[in-house]
Amino acid sequence: MKFTLKLAATCALMACTGMAFAQKxxxxxxxxxxxxxxxxxxxxTNQLKSFQFLAEEFNKKNAAGVKYEIIGIDxxxxxxxxxxxxxxxxxxGARYIVQGNGSGAAQAIIDAIDKNNSRNPxxxxxxMNYAAVDPDFTNSKCNYWHFRFDADTSMxxxxxxxxxxxxxxxxxxxxxxxxxxxxxxxxxxxKANLAAKRPDIQIVGEDxxxxxxxxxxxxxxxxxxxxxxxxxxxxxxxxxxxxxxxAANDAGLNVKFYTYYGTVSGTPTAMGAASAGRVYQxxxxxxxxxxxxxxxxxxxxxxxxxxxxxQDIYTVFAMLSEAMARAKSTDPVKVAAVMExxxxxxxxxxxxxxxTDHQLQQGLYIARWEKAGGKNPLDAESTGYTxxxxxxxxxxxxxxxxxxxxxxx
Numbered sequence: 001m002k003f004t005l006k007l008a009a010t011c012a013l014m015a016c017t018g019m020a021f022a023q024k025x026x027x028x029x030x031x032x033x034x035x036x037x038x039x040x041x042x043x044x045t046n047q048l049k050s051f052q053f054l055a056e057e058f059n060k061k062n063a064a065g066v067k068y069e070i071i072g073i074d075x076x077x078x079x080x081x082x083x084x085x086x087x088x089x090x091x092x093g094a095r096y097i098v099q100g101n102g103s104g105a106a107q108a109i110i111d112a113i114d115k116n117n118s119r120n121p122x123x124x125x126x127x128m129n130y131a132a133v134d135p136d137f138t139n140s141k142c143n144y145w146h147f148r149f150d151a152d153t154s155m156x157x158x159x160x161x162x163x164x165x166x167x168x169x170x171x172x173x174x175x176x177x178x179x180x181x182x183x184x185x186x187x188x189x190x191k192a193n194l195a196a197k198r199p200d201i202q203i204v205g206e207d208x209x210x211x212x213x214x215x216x217x218x219x220x221x222x223x224x225x226x227x228x229x230x231x232x233x234x235x236x237x238x239x240x241x242x243x244x245x246x247a248a249n250d251a252g253l254n255v256k257f258y259t260y261y262g263t264v265s266g267t268p269t270a271m272g273a274a275s276a277g278r279v280y281q282x283x284x285x286x287x288x289x290x291x292x293x294x295x296x297x298x299x300x301x302x303x304x305x306x307x308x309x310x311q312d313i314y315t316v317f318a319m320l321s322e323a324m325a326r327a328k329s330t331d332p333v334k335v336a337a338v339m340e341x342x343x344x345x346x347x348x349x350x351x352x353x354x355x356t357d358h359q360l361q362q363g364l365y366i367a368r369w370e371k372a373g374g375k376n377p378l379d380a381e382s383t384g385y386t387x388x389x390x391x392x393x394x395x396x397x398x399x400x401x402x403x404x405x406x407x408x409x
Contacts, residue, residue: 023330024065028320030055031089033082033099033109036074039212039239042265043101046306047131048072050313051098053300058317064324068317077101077212079108086112090125095332098316100131100150101238102211103181107134110143117145117409126332128316133260134181135400138357142404145332147339147358149312149319151284151398153185153235156260159364159398160233160282161193163391164258172204174229174255176220178240179208186235186260204229212239217247225253237261242270249274256280262369263287263309263387268380271369276385279369285311285348286367287386288376293347297378307380315346315360319353333409350395357404364398366391 032051035044048070055068062068071094073085082105089097099109109127117124129137129148133156138148151159164170175190177183187206194201205227207220214220221244224232232255236244241261248255249270255278262271262281271279288294293311300308320335322344327334341355352361367387372379379386 023324023328025067026330027067027069028096028324028330029069029071029089029092029094030096030098031086031092031094032070032072033075033085033089033097033105034101035077036072037076040077040101043238044074046265047100047310047313049304049306050300050308050310053303053308054296054313054317057296058321062317062321064321064330066321066324066330075099075105077105079104082108083112090116090123095123095125095330096320097125097127098130099127100129100310103132103134103137106132106137107141110137110141110146113145114143124332124336126336128320130310130312130316132182135185136181138359139403142357142402142406144358144406144408145336147336147353147360149315149360151362151364152359152400153182153260154189154400155359155398156282156364157186157189157193158400159366159393160258160280161190161197162393162397163280163282163366164194164231165197170198170201170231170256172202172227172229172231174205174207174224174227174232175203176205176207176209176224176232176234176236176244178211178236180211182235183208183211186233190233209240214240215243217244218251220244221247221251221253224248224255225251229255231256231258233258235260237264239266242266245275245279246270254278258282263307263380265306265309266381268307268383268385271385272383273371273385275369276371277368280390281367281369281387282364283367284362284364286365286376286389287378287380288388289347291347294378305382309380311347312360315351315362318346319344319351352395354402356406357402358406359402361395361399363395364393365389366393 075082075085133152135152135154257279297308323339327338343352370388372386
């Protein structure tokens with residue numbers, strides 16, 4: 001009897017100090033902060049559905065035995081709105097935050113979480129970045145509470161230009177991007193990498209345009225046409241890539257596009273048959289990956305009639321579940337300590353959350369827009385076309401060095 005009472009008292013003490021025996025059966029609330037309004041609403045809506053769908057799938061079975069609940073909040077693609085949305089998510093009990101669209105919003109989250117965690121011990125929050133790819137987040141602005149699951153701008157450009165250097169028909173390149181950190185850095189790394197790998201390639205033009213505001217890209221296409229470019233490099237995403245490709249096809253512009261986000265909502269439909277063989281994408285996956293991610297993609301398509309194109313959301317759930325299982329806790333302090341340096345197998349091979357800077361190291365694919373069929377039967381947005389992988393680069397190829405001086409709590 002004394003032993004039972006002592007054990008009960010010990011358990012109560014451990015629970016009140018956040019040291020419960022196990023996390024099985026706990027509900028883990030994840031705050032999702034991305035656009036559900038404006039020109040990028042289609043992107044955010046698809047990604048919120050993707051998080052909710054994969055949460056349901058992982059709730060059936062995950063390494064930690066927890067239940068995930070997604071709290072979706074529209075941040076209107078605004079850093080200011082993002083800070084308000086973050087506070088709302090935290091007030092609703094979210095201690096894990098996910099966001100990906102826009103590095104300005106990502107920076108707002110990093111800054112706010114850093115302040116919260118230093119001022120409120122015991123109420124720490126962790127940020128899992130699934131698509132904001134500013135290299136500074138894992139270099140000069142690295143933060144212990146930030147973990148990035150996408151490959152950053154420099155990593156993708158490393159892989160893309162490694163591929164482009166062997167494409168002998170590339171002579172003249174035009175750079176076009178969104179006028180914020182991501183677009184600027186795509187141009188910066190494109191120029192540096194091409195100068196090192198293919199100094200004979202000319203940069204014949206460069207443009208930056210407002211993010212999510214341009215509705216007619218015809219004037220930009222006219223400039224590209226006049227420049228004599230045979231290839232275009234762009235980090236555009238969402239409506240900014242969809243409308244750019246549409247304008248190019250409408251004008252009969254016969255160039256190759258080297259993109260980061262050709263799979264994102266609306267862009268496959270805009271490409272259609274007219275872009276076959278002319279649009280390339282660098283990314284961590286493609287439509288016909290096989291295995292569990294392909295099964296989930298088919299189920300998502302059957303449920304929503306949309307594509308599950310933000311595949312690294314799967315890695316977010318898989319790694320978070322594994323970290324909680326290893327930590328035997330859902331406390332972000334303990335989970336973060338386990339997640340940094342973690343290695344595991346995901347749908348695209350072996351991945352590692354590099355301890356130095358919290359940047360996921362993973363293999364990258366170069367894929368080309370072609371007619372679906374054969375080994376690549378799954379198409380995009382029911383177009384009959386798909387991104388077919390033409391080259392795979394092991395993690396070390398696209399891995400870039402970091403200047404991060406991580407300050408740990």
